[in-house]
Structure formats: C-alpha cells, structure tokens
Amino acid sequence: MKKESKYESHKPNKDGIVTYSDTENETWDFLVSRQDRLIQSRACKEFIRGVELLNFTNKVPQHFEVSNVLREHTGWAIEPVPAIIPAQEFFELLANKKFPCANFIRTKEDIDYLQEPDIFHEVYGHSPLLTNQAYANFMQEYGKLASTVSGKVRMRLFRLFWFTIEFGLLKENNEYRAYGGGILSSKNETVYAIDSDVPERIDLNDPMTAFRTPYRIDILQPVYFVLNQLDDLFKLFDHDLIALAKESLELGNFAPKFQPKDTTTNSQSVMS
Numbered sequence: 001m002k003k004e005s006k007y008e009s010h011k012p013n014k015d016g017i018v019t020y021s022d023t024e025n026e027t028w029d030f031l032v033s034r035q036d037r038l039i040q041s042r043a044c045k046e047f048i049r050g051v052e053l054l055n056f057t058n059k060v061p062q063h064f065e066v067s068n069v070l071r072e073h074t075g076w077a078i079e080p081v082p083a084i085i086p087a088q089e090f091f092e093l094l095a096n097k098k099f100p101c102a103n104f105i106r107t108k109e110d111i112d113y114l115q116e117p118d119i120f121h122e123v124y125g126h127s128p129l130l131t132n133q134a135y136a137n138f139m140q141e142y143g144k145l146a147s148t149v150s151g152k153v154r155m156r157l158f159r160l161f162w163f164t165i166e167f168g169l170l171k172e173n174n175e176y177r178a179y180g181g182g183i184l185s186s187k188n189e190t191v192y193a194i195d196s197d198v199p200e201r202i203d204l205n206d207p208m209t210a211f212r213t214p215y216r217i218d219i220l221q222p223v224y225f226v227l228n229q230l231d232d233l234f235k236l237f238d239h240d241l242i243a244l245a246k247e248s249l250e251l252g253n254f255a256p257k258f259q260p261k262d263t264t265t266n267s268q269s270v271m272s
C-alpha cells in the first residue's frame, strides 16, 4: 500500500532551475554543516573526497550542478524524478549511469529523519561516492543485474543494496567507516553505526548472510555489513547473486534482531 506523502518535487523553470525558499536553503545549510563535522571521523576517505569535489554551498544545489561534477569524474548524472519511482525504472536508470533524485527538501519538523528520500539524502548521502569509479561501476552493474529480475528475487537484491549502498560499512586502518548513504545522510545513524557497541557488524564475505538478514527501514540498524575496502564492492559480482538470492528465498530469513513491527521489504522505500 502506498503511503501519502506531504513531499513532492518542485517544478523547475524553463531553464531547469528550481527556486528554493530561504527556509529550504537554511535547512540545507544546517544539515550540510552538521553532517560535514560528523563525517570527518566516521565516513570513508572516498566519501569525504567526494564531498570536497562537490563543494556544496549554503544553498540547495541544482541537479545540473551536481551532474556537472559527477560527469567529470565518472560520467554519471542526476536524473530528476518527481518522487519515489518504480523498481524497474530505478534499476534501469542506474544501468544507464543516472541516479534518480527528487528535488524537495525536508521540513524543519523532519530535520533528523524522514522516510522519503529528499535531496539531502540523495545528493549528500549518495552523490559523493558517485565521483568514485569503483562505487560508480558497482552501481551501474547492480542496476543492470537487478533490471533482469522481478518479484521476490528483486526484493532480495534490494536487501543487498540496502546493506551496501544504503547502510554499508568498511574498514579503514582497522577502524569502521561508513560508505552507505542511509548512514551518512543521518546524524543519528552516522554516530550510532560507528561509535556504538550495540549493533552487530558482520563481514560481507558471503552475500548469502545479507540475503537472509531481514531489516526495518524505520529504526537504527541492528546489523551492519562490512567490506574490507570500497573496491571490494565489485567483488560481490564474483558470486552468482541471482542464484544466491533465489537460494536465500528457499532457505528463509534469519530471526530478526528487531521488534517485529514492520519487517519492511517495501521496495519503494529502498530506492533512495
């Protein structure tokens, strides 16, 4: 069932420019300033480098400004979308080196968390690593692979996407660092994922474990999967991911490490 949202993309003018209000620009500036401080000791070096390359100002960026930087480094671009889009369209865009992104920004009431992927989540959380070739290559190949399946198998591929692109950790000089956009666009999750002793952190050597691990989208994650380095993302393709996804459906889920409120496998929510 689709939830009604108060958020919807702005209509750009004929030159593709969106005019943001002072309040919206203040929200962007507040979020970027706060997150810039938090990520210094918690994001992987490739992410921090991407943030530097994007050189955000105190105003909400226009899509074309972000695309110009991505194109220069990896050939990627932002694809404007009105809001959440269907799964097939989402993965086909990735396969074509286009990252779907709405242009609305959260209100002050939702400053620390919102379920809908806004421009802060998409642009601050994901686009820095789209300047990195290893990450960009993974995203494109994942888009190609996931475009070929549907139904429950695709939902399993969302799950691996969730544990990598959204909530992935890696090791850097024997310390945990985040590369997942869901972590790095969230103040609370950035601190929790790296600093807390509570969550479980599991090496992502065997994607089957991730395929069988359920998650909820609306809580701090009880489990994070860890790569040895960002370049190892692409090594996931050494496995036959579709075969593993199918097998994981037969084997079933591990017991959830969260209260069973809403064991979300809502694909719409993952496509952020």
Ligand SMILES: [Fe+2]
Pocket: 117, 121, 122, 125, 126, 166, 181, 182, 270, 271, 272
């Ligand atoms: Fe996302």
